[in-house]
Amino acid sequence: MGDIRVRVSVRNLVEFVMMSGSIELGAGGAHILEEGTKTHQRLQSNREEGYQKEVTLSQEFERNGFAVTVHGRCDGIISNENEIAIEEIKSTSRPLSTIHEEDHPTYWAQAKVYAYIFAFQNQLEQIDIHLVYASRQNTESVTFQKSFSKQELDHFIEDLLEDYLQFQEILFTQRRNRQTSIPELSFPFPKYRNGQRDLLKAVYKTISEKKRLFAKASTGIGKTISTIFPTVKAVGEKKADRILYVTAKTITRQVAEEAFQLLNANGLVWRTVTITAKEKVCFQEEVNCSKEHCPFANGYYDRLKEGLKNILTHEQMVERTTVEFYAKKHQLCPFEFSLDVALHADAVICDYNYFFDPRVKMQRWSEHHKDTVLLIDEAHNLVDRARGMFSASISKSAFLDASRLLKGKNPELYEKTKAVNASFLQLKKECMEKDQFDFFELPVHVVEVSEEFLEFSDRWLSVPGNYLEDYYSSIKDLFYEVQAFCRVSKVYDDHFRTVVTVNKSEVQVKLLCLDPSRLIRSATKKTKATIFFSATLHPLGYFQTVLGGEEIDYFQDIPSPFDEKKVDVLVSPISTKYKDRQDSIEKIITVLREELHGRRGNFLVFFPSYEYLSQVLEHYEEIAIRDDIELLVQAQMMSEEEREMFLEKFQPNATGVRIGFAVLGGIFAEGVDLRGDRLNGVCIIGVGLPKITEEQDIIKQHYSAQGYNGFDFAYVYPGMNKVHQAGGRLIRSEEDEGVIFLIDDRYLSAKYRNLLPSEWRNFKLKG
Structure with a gap:
């Protein structure tokens, strides 16, 4: 029996082994996912008797000391007297006439994994696959069919698992060496400063009890090492699995890097990845992430796997210069590469926004949060930063400019921008009549027409070839601005206020977050434990309130160790x-x-x-x-x-x-x-x-x-x-x-x- 247990979804398995293609500019927002779900449901509801939809399939494989559980939910299984088939449904904005059978090998691969599991568990010698492309714009669809023998699927799954487990071996070796090194790790200084041991104990206790700690630790305590060291020890005891170290400033990120380097020099085996802003690490003169403009985006996923294997085999401290070295070597976008490497890190050091900001937070990391200890450095900065991250605004001029670009070129999108522009004029009139420019209520009509623009532009931006339009980048910029506004509208409550600013013909609508405590609390509670720490969390009661603290949280006030x-x-x-x-x-x-x-x-x-x-x-x-x-x-x-x-x-x-x-x-x-x-x-x-x-x-x-x-x-x-x-x-x-x-x-x-x-x-x- 395999000693190392790994659980992976069908989609993640296939997408890793068969990753290919470029970084795409398509928006791919929530509306695309929502439309995709509706398209799936429409097709599934029209299937004949004997059709099973959303079937959960799972199979364990034992290979090379690994016990790998592959699991997923198959879109549909067709079972009748004529055939047994796996159905894989993909929604698309592309004209169906432009889609060919071999356009997406990963779609076929996902279906083949489901086909293997179903055939193996039902002793089938042969099984069919129906790959269905369904239009999001109408009820039309096109289906491609293939038939596979059990032997063909056996070879396919063996090749897939071999490739996947080669990479898992790299990750397991790192993890095994990490866990072996931690018990032997001692505190990296000959003595503790006054109050330092108290902070170490408080952090360890908080992690052990899966709670949150607010620590005011004066300058000189050694806050960084005093939070990192006990967290590493907790990981060694399997009380957590990862560290996410977030901060507001570059200098404090460097101090955190130095702390991990010091522990590594003392025998710790630990991979730390620092995320640097895209604008700072981009190799191009202009940040333009389209495959047409950037050679590091073009074919990114064709080269990513080798880049990951190389850097994960040879590096423990993955800071900016290391990322840039391997990114150039493998011709990869350094920013996206750092995010992909971070998925396999023991610690990630980054700005607050990668965890909190709804605009940029990394969804790809979210599945790790439940085993992550969140260390929030200089936590006094989080109050204003959170207000900014959870606030959003849109302006009339942006839509007016867009409508001028679109006039005579894209009638449907033009009408959507005109509708938002009109909603601003209506809101301006209402505010001036009441002589009131801030209010508790969400501006519902502005939000509704903004969402209509968002939905339509999302679909339009995702259509291949539209990037060639001269107004594409302008619409994309506006899309992200409106997307942020609409995302904030989803969490709008009595902790927000709508502020309308009128300056001659310009109208700006801002959803202002007054009190971010509820959203901070909600985010931090998804982690294993959270440590808020700063030399200036004073008065503690104020910071407890504005940062979402509760009575059950721990609080520590450590005075200055200096004379x-x-x-x-x-x-x-x-x-x-x-x-x-x-x-x-x-x-x-x-x-x-x-x-x-x-x-x-x-x-x-x-x-x-x-x-x-x-x-x-x-x-x-x-x-x-x-x-x-x-x-x-x-x-x-x-x-x-x-x-x-x-x-x-x-x-x-x-x-x-x-x-x-x-x-x-x-x-x-x-x-x-x-x-x-x-x-x-x-x-x-x-x-x-x-x-x-x-x-x-x-x-x-x-x-x-x-x-x-x-x-x-x-x-x-x-x-x-x-x-x-x-x-x-x-x-x-x-x-x-x-x-x-x-x-x-x-x-x-x-x-x-x-x-x-x-x-x-x-x-x-x-x-």
């Missing part, structure tokens, strides 16, 4: 409220001159907005030159190279004073690691409150209606989180020391003082 005496915290009680901004400029410059110009070293000064930064800079720049201060300024738009050059200036052992002006919540306020003497002080101006906007006020109203302090939820807590993050740039290791300046009179109030990290609260008053 508080190594940081001087100073507060200058200057009002930085918007109404006092102009008066505050000279006072802030005075503080900078008195407190920084007389010191030696590197300092970062964070402003609540770029506008405020510019106002102070206008008066300070000449003073900095006169006082021989090296001044660096964050630009509103900076390339990665420019960011690196900015940070590169912060070198240790500075002989003078170097000051960097930056923005709270920006690229230098989080995920920046300037250890030792590279950073000697941080100055934070203001309390970080977001700019007062219509949307932010709607969020405030929502939480107030729920019984919370809406202003705190919409403004205070998000603002103070930015303050925590900026201050956290200073102390990164036990050797670090320096000064934190807080400039705002609100820090003197009990409310804001209590929102500071505990080690900052005994500050000294300046001025």
Whole structure:
């Protein structure tokens, strides 16, 4: 009997062994699947007596130490006095006259697997196959028939299993070596930092009990290794099988990679794959994933299997450069290749959106979620990111532009875009008559006509040859925009608000997610366990609420392991409220001159907005030159190279004073690691409150209606989180020391003082 048990669907078995073809541009959305189901049901309902539909078939095969269970649901079985046949039904948008018998070998292969199982289990020497192509546009269909002997099917299934099991052997060897290596793995550092063991235990306990943990772990604990190491140990004990490590920033993805590399260097056998955005890894000058424009998309599936075998045989750490190397070697799209390799990884490191965002989340990974531990790094970022991912908008101008492109070329699609355009005009009229531009109700008519456009364009985009039309890319872009809007409409409830913006002839409709907690909770509960962790999950009650926490979840608050005496915290009680901004400029410059110009070293000064930064800079720049201060300024738009050059200036052992002006919540306020003497002080101006906007006020109203302090939820807590993050740039290791300046009179109030990290609260008053 086979020692290694493998379960695979008929479709997955056939599609892996016989994979071929190119990355296709066709939309292939939910409407295609829905129409396909309806087409199947229509044909099946018209079959004669004795026809069995949707028949479940399963067979176990023992080969080379493997026990492989192949299972699936056959579309139909025809059984009468004239023949016994397997029926495989495929819906299509192609004209039936253009379809030939051998167009799709995988369709025949799926039917042949079902035919083998049915023939074997019923001792048949011969069986027929009917491959039916049914039109989605009408009731027409075309059927191709073949007859196969038991011997022919025997040879076919043997070849199929041999190819499949060669690949399974690669995966099994990796898994066996992984499980053998984990028990011997020790913690990769000679001693634990203060609080680190507590975090390790909390993570392990959470996984063991299949729960969720919210962990506030101060900078310096070693959050990354403290979450990864116990999760790996849990995998070794078969409490889970995979790790999905999601984060918001490139720098934190790199830290996670380094943690896995360290464990691998200590003897762990573990395959880690990092997903890099398509725009960053694309080999072409322009991202255009059609086989006509990209040689790496053309024939992708013809070459994928060999690429997978090669990289999975030779690599454990599959980060960007490794993906690019093998992708070039096998002429594969690097982005799609990374996603396909990730299916066979022990850990995947990626952005939040690959798990949460309905637009881009990887459905191909979903079957693994129940055995996956989800590690959410810098979880404080997930609140705003989730709001963005679960919100969507469409605009009148996009449909007006599309209708102009389509006029006289595609009458049916033209009428669909006109209908959506008309719905915008009707909604605009209703809003102006009521003088109300945000409301709780879903704009049903706009959604309905948008879905009609989506359904028709989905079908049109899937027709081979339509990509040659000069308006194809414009319609495809609009399709994805509308698809996102319609997907959000499916989850719309009292946690959303519809916001209509009218600007002259333009009308925009936005489905605004006010509170993503329900959707985050729903997504994370599909995993084995979820760990939310950050140095700034404070206050924990707020984050528990907005991230979908429940009373049964675990919570851990681990204080800083570093000596508080190594940081001087100073507060200058200057009002930085918007109404006092102009008066505050000279006072802030005075503080900078008195407190920084007389010191030696590197300092970062964070402003609540770029506008405020510019106002102070206008008066300070000449003073900095006169006082021989090296001044660096964050630009509103900076390339990665420019960011690196900015940070590169912060070198240790500075002989003078170097000051960097930056923005709270920006690229230098989080995920920046300037250890030792590279950073000697941080100055934070203001309390970080977001700019007062219509949307932010709607969020405030929502939480107030729920019984919370809406202003705190919409403004205070998000603002103070930015303050925590900026201050956290200073102390990164036990050797670090320096000064934190807080400039705002609100820090003197009990409310804001209590929102500071505990080690900052005994500050000294300046001025």
